[in-house]
Amino acid sequence: MFVENLSAFLTHPVTATVLLVVGIIGIALELLFFSSGLLALAGVAGFGLYFLGFYLAGFAGFGDLAVFGIGLILLILELVVPSFGILSVLGAICLFGGVLMASSNPKEAALMLGIALLIAIVVIVYAIKTFKHRGVWNRFILKEQLTTDKGFTSSPDLMYLTGLTGEAVTPLRPAGTAIIQGERIDVVTNGSFISAGRQVVVVEVEGARVVVKEKDSKLS
The missing domain is CATH 1.20.120 (Four Helix Bundle (Hemerythrin (Met), subunit A))
Structure with a gap:
């Protein structure tokens, strides 16, 4: 039952x-x-x-x-x-x-x-x-936001180099390498040639692109 x-x-x-x-x-x-x-x-x-x-x-x-x-x-x-x-x-x-x-x-x-x-x-x-x-x-779903305030950057922040002086360790034709404050930095000129050993100054930074000119020369 x-x-x-x-x-x-x-x-x-x-x-x-x-x-x-x-x-x-x-x-x-x-x-x-x-x-x-x-x-x-x-x-x-x-x-x-x-x-x-x-x-x-x-x-x-x-x-x-x-x-x-x-x-x-x-x-x-x-x-x-x-x-x-x-x-x-x-x-x-x-x-x-x-x-x-x-x-x-x-x-x-x-x-x-x-x-x-x-x-x-x-x-x-x-x-x-x-x-x-x-x-x-x-x-x-990637929920983590890769923002600068959380320590994430798409490329190294090189803005601090603006105005600093260094030395070209390779000929800049126009790209090459310079020592700036003891750090090797990939740099580029605005088209001018700078031989190795010359003093350079950083005139512009765009992301990872560091533009230099020879010290005491006019920027073209």
Whole structure:
């Protein structure tokens, strides 16, 4: 008697729909937010009770459960081996196919599944908007801003060299190397030739480009 009452309760359209909602939401949110398995456990429990009800009623078999299990495996594989959605689609087909196959009335099961999906979509969309900063997609987004105030620069900041004097250690034709305050700096002239050993002064810095002229000469 207990088994019959339990089966009747679990297979009731309202109960079965609620179990499907819990199952879909639990697994979907686990895949989206990685809740250490808690949501997945709730989802599996929801689907498990759904299948248990129809199994006790004599409608669901191990084949239906196997199809459902394959669907879960495919959904998990989509996270590990991205397939541009192919595994997700196949997984969803198997998952929902198992749900329909386990029911005594596929049309009624399809209606319950449709209602459960609509409710689940609303809840999932709300969860994504509320907890968007915790979603799995954040693992693929670079959120750190590479700004100067955080110590990041696209190139060395050489503006401090402006106006300083140094010595050309290679001929500047017009590019070459100069020693400025004991540091070897790649420099360039505005087209003029400066031989090695001559004194130079930095007249302009543009990013990593350091422009020099010979000391005491006019900039052309």
